[in-house]
Each structure stands twice: as structure tokens, then as C-alpha cells.
Amino acid sequence: MIRTKRIESTSPAFAASVVTWDDETGEAEKVEYDREGHTLRRAVVRRFPRERWDGDVVGETTWFDANDQVVRSTPVLLGRSLALD
Numbered sequence: 001m002i003r004t005k006r007i008e009s010t011s012p013a014f015a016a017s018v019v020t021w022d023d024e025t026g027e028a029e030k031v032e033y034d035r036e037g038h039t040l041r042r043a044v045v046r047r048f049p050r051e052r053w054d055g056d057v058v059g060e061t062t063w064f065d066a067n068d069q070v071v072r073s074t075p076v077l078l079g080r081s082l083a084l085d
Contacts, residue, residue, distance in 0.1 A: 014040050041065050
């Protein structure tokens with residue numbers, strides 16, 4: 001099942017974020033918006049096929065800036081909550 005949650009924020013960094021995730025695959029996307037509704041940055045979480053797991057690393061989170069350029073990537077660890085901040 002695919003779920004979506006919108007979160008309003010008082011943070012100076014962003015006004016709102018929308019998180020969409022797939023319960024079956026574990027993949028997710030978070031998009032952060034400014035007060036005018038423009039995309040500031042987004043994160044995409046991908047789960048690797050089981051044969052590509054390396055120890056407790058089971059996927060990767062990739063952050064993109066407003067121009068869709070990769071800013072950073074971090075591992076997704078087995079049994080840990082997704083770090084989407």
C-alpha cells in the first residue's frame with residue numbers, strides 16, 4: 001500500500017514536506033517546499049534486492065537539491081527507521 005503524509009512546518013528551512021512511502025517495498029520519497037510551494041530539496045529511499053545487502057546496509061537514501069542535483073547519499077540500515085532529515 002502506498003501512503004502519503006503532508007507535514008506543515010514552522011522551520012525556517014522549509015514550510016511543508018510531503019512523504020510518500022510504499023509499505024511493500026520500503027521505498028520512499030520526501031519533498032520539502034518553501035512558503036510559495038517551490039521544491040527546495042527531496043530525498044529518495046531505495047531498498048536493494050536482498051542479494052545486494054551488505055551486512056546491515058539494505059538500501060540508500062539520496063538527497064537532491066532544488067535543481068535535482070545529488071547533494072548526498074547515506075545508507076539505509078536494516079531495522080533502523082529511515083533518516084529523512
